Amino acid sequence: MQGGSRIQISDLSKHYGPVQAAEAVDLDIGQGEFVTFLGPSGSGKTTTLMMVAGFTVPTRGDILVDGRSIVPVPVHKRNIGMVFQNYALFPHMSVADNIAFPLQMRGLGKSEIRERVARALDLVRLGQHGGRRPKQLSGGQQQRIALARALVFEPSILLLDEPLGALDAKLREEMKFELKQLHHRIGATILFVTHDQEEALTLSDRIAVFNDGRIMQTGRPDELYRAPANRFVADFIGETNLLSGRVTDGGGEVITIDAGGQSFAGRMRSGFARPSSEATFTLRLESLRILRGEEPADCRAEGVIEEFLYVGNSTKYLVRLVSGQRLTARVPGNLPDETLRVNSKVTLGWNIDDMLLVEAA
Ligand SMILES: Nc1ncnc2c1ncn2[C@@H]1O[C@H](COP(=O)(O)OP(=O)(O)O)[C@@H](O)[C@H]1O
Ligand SMILES: [Mg+2]
Incomplete structure (x- = not known):
């Protein structure tokens, strides 16, 4: 799989009437970095992620990927993989067909699709399960299929919005290890959204703490824990x-x-x-x-x-x-x-x- 892209977010804002869903977000994310948006519900994490994905048009500001603005680039041309909390697999299709779907949309040939699907299945350690229906898999396995589907076109950026939110505590713990190992294997740049501080602390190279649409502090997990920049971060991270x-x-x-x-x-x-x-x-x-x-x-x-x-x-x-x-x-x-x-x-x-x-x- 290919490596990650650099993402430079500057003065990025999204307003809905009087609501400042995201306000003046600045973030420089290195190639292959794992960065988490952490904050309470309604703090602007998803809005910011959706602007990177291309589903939401910014009110102001810019997003550069490897030095080029992607704001005018349509979603399907951004080379970005996405996974949401509700992983939305197609129930009537086999696992392999689910994963093949984004490749068919991109018009790839049959043998190349077969090869890439097999590779993506191996990547999430479900090589033997291609013929099954999503229903025949556990919640954690289904979430790994959603990951495989996001990774199959070898994106240089992977966006994950509360991907572990629907899993029970034990599975969530397992998936944290899976995600970390996967990140090491693929080298893609990962933007991960969560309201769970423990997920953020254990997974991230760096964390951006959101509140009221703004970033309160960005830093390594230990920096945020040992040297919170303000009362909000001190209170939100750790007890x-x-x-x-x-x-x-x-x-x-x-x-x-x-x-x-x-x-x-x-x-x-x-x-x-x-x-x-x-x-x-x-x-x-x-x-x-x-x-x-x-x-x-x-x-x-x-x-x-x-x-x-x-x-x-x-x-x-x-x-x-x-x-x-x-x-x-x-x-x-x-x-x-x-x-x-x-x-x-x-x-x-x-x-x-x-x-x-x-x-x-
Ligand atoms: N399409 C929209 N129209 C109006 N307000 C929105 C819309 N999307 C998000 N918001 C508001 O923007 C704020 C941030 O939302 P969101 O980015 O989804 O937060 P988070 O993902 O951190 O929970 C919230 O107050 C939310 O109600
Ligand atoms: Mg959200």
Whole structure:
């Protein structure tokens, strides 16, 4: 299969009357990169993808593929494969005929079609299933057939809109591995849409986080997790404690806030506006420790365990501080600690560097 294309999206916007479905989207996607559009429902992911596919005409902006604008190019001439959540296979046709369909539309010869269909079936590891009807396959297998159909004309770009959304949890997990391996085998550039942060984190080279039609931040999964650019990204990616309060000391490198009577301190980050009145920090669940005895920590707060949830590889503790403020801590380990019960008194500890400023006023 051929390699991927570079996609340069600039100032791309789509307005429906007063609705800004997509607004000023800028994204430079490298050859063979796996980029995910992640965001809540209605944030403009599908709209942006449909403009790349050619089904939606932009209000403004441009899309270059390998340096050339594709905005005037009709859908069937864009050399882009697509898979949707509802994979829409033709039920009355065999699997092989389903996959052959886009090639017949393109007028390829019979022997070439047969060869390419066989190759596409092998690519999704369903080489033996060409003669079956879609109904005779599992949901995951049907989704792989839809993938084969999108890949059979060897597109340099593959667009996937919530392709795993209709599958149950276990199958979805399997398909993640399949997709990743497939990406390595074909080398196509992949744009993947999901509202599921875990899918985004595990599959992507880079993630573009969407909200209200705009990209909030683009970066590698670990960058978004460790250094969210704003409150929205901090809250949307991973679980976190968001702490908002009145700035009591904002002069130096460390900012201190008063949140409901409890004082919190975290580092000022470069490139961030210095807060003067209000500030919000993010503090990840795994940054919080339940301190034993005289264990050292930059910051500490006393409280009571209000509730705990055992989640297999860790336990989450909801701790109500003396001030009334609540923090959630995640303690690793596959055995819950018997000494930590509801109403147990605990001291939480964390490092100043773990508190990241994500909003300033
Ligand atoms: N054809 C349309 N006409 C009017 N509004 C639309 C149309 N398509 C999408 N929208 C609106 O644009 C916004 C973004 O939609 P969409 O791109 O489908 O979001 P997502 O895929 O992130 O869930 C939503 O508010 C949606 O209602
Ligand atoms: Mg959508």
